[in-house]
Amino acid sequence: MKRTSKVNSAVRRFVMTIIFLSLAALTLAACGGEQSGTTSGDGKLTITATTGMIADIAAVVGGDRVAVTGLMGPGIDPHLYKASQGDVKKLDGADIIFYNGLHLEGKMGEIFEKLEKGKPVVAVSKDIDESKLHGDPNAKGGATHDPHIWFNVQLWMSAVEVVRDTLKEQDAENADYYESRAADYLTELSELDGYAREQIALIPEKSRILVTAHDAFGYFGEAYGLKVLGLQGMNTMSEYGSKDVSELRDFLVDNGIKAVFIESSVSSKSIESVIEGAKKLGHEVVIGGQLFSDAMGDPGTVEGTYIGMVKHNVDTIVAALK
Incomplete structure (x- = not known):
């Protein structure tokens, strides 16, 4: 009986040691996951x-x-x-x-x-x-x-x-x-x-007016010489009403603006209502193209890079307003 007791005791110590080492390994792994540094599998x-x-x-x-x-x-x-x-x-x-x-x-x-x-x-x-x-x-x-x-x-x-x-x-x-x-x-x-x-300079000065759904192009206009108008504010959470639509419509009519632009990340519904309003007043306005504002194009495309996105916007604006 004493021999059996000693064997059982040794087995219990062995099992407890295995459990302790396993818990220690898990703790080290968890701590390692919280550290900054190269944690991807390939060291990147x-x-x-x-x-x-x-x-x-x-x-x-x-x-x-x-x-x-x-x-x-x-x-x-x-x-x-x-x-x-x-x-x-x-x-x-x-x-x-x-x-x-x-x-x-x-x-x-x-x-x-x-x-x-x-x-x-x-x-x-x-x-x-x-x-x-x-x-x-x-x-x-x-x-x-x-x-x-x-x-x-x-x-x-x-x-x-x-x-x-x-x-x-x-x-x-x-x-x-x-x-x-x-x-x-x-x-x-x-x-x-x-x-x-260079490209924006090709647009006649009186035609350098960029009208979009929301006011995302302020820095662009300042840097490259365009007057920028947006139906919504800088944040698309801003609401717009019938007064905003009518004021922008009247601006398009009074200034003979021939093209406005839609955005890839914003609904075109708001800008289309402005176009329809101008049409009722006898002034034709077309959609000059789609611009990338708050998001780039699809991965793998030219517009899916920052440089490609900016060039697309510039070329689209120039083609429509020139």
Whole structure:
């Protein structure tokens, strides 16, 4: 009996040791999952970006050293966007999170606040001089600036620099790689800025009036010499009424505007009501084309890149107003 008791005791100690080691391994694995750094299976930095424009920067500057996931695809309105459980998982699993800021992703603010305690959560707009930002007269909930900074290519170059510097800080070993890729991209963006200026200058000065569904193109108009009018405010959550429609209709008629534009991420219903109103007054207005405002085109297309999106918008506007 004593021998059996000793054997049972040894077995119990062995089992308890196995259980202890298993729990310890699970604890270490859980702790490791919370740390920032290269957590993807192939050693790349994992990045989650809110909009396609930001994801594009991260992919271009990060190259084959990063794995980038964008939350908001083609046709998605970031002003109204609510993160799904799947999105929260992508954000939680990322090493770095990039977002626009300036309240573009207003419904995601609390999520960012929680996650920034454990990892870099970076607004790409953070280094832009406030004097270069436009105010939003219809702002609510603390949103005081126009968030559509990507429509001024020079302002967007600041966003590229923020992404570059963050990658260099988080992956110092590859700092030169990120620096080189960012330098090449900034050169391309400088050329894009020049292209936009040259092309818009081809439109007769009196015809340089850009009318869209919502007021997303303020920075674009200021940078490249266009008067910009939107039926809705800077935020698509802004409501518009019959007075707004009639005032814009009268402006089109009085100024002989021949073309207005719809947006890929905003319903065309509002702008179509303006066109119909002008028609009843004997003035024909056509839709000059679809512009990309708060989202880029489909992945794999030219318009699915920031440079391609801007060129598409410029070419569409020039073709319609020239």
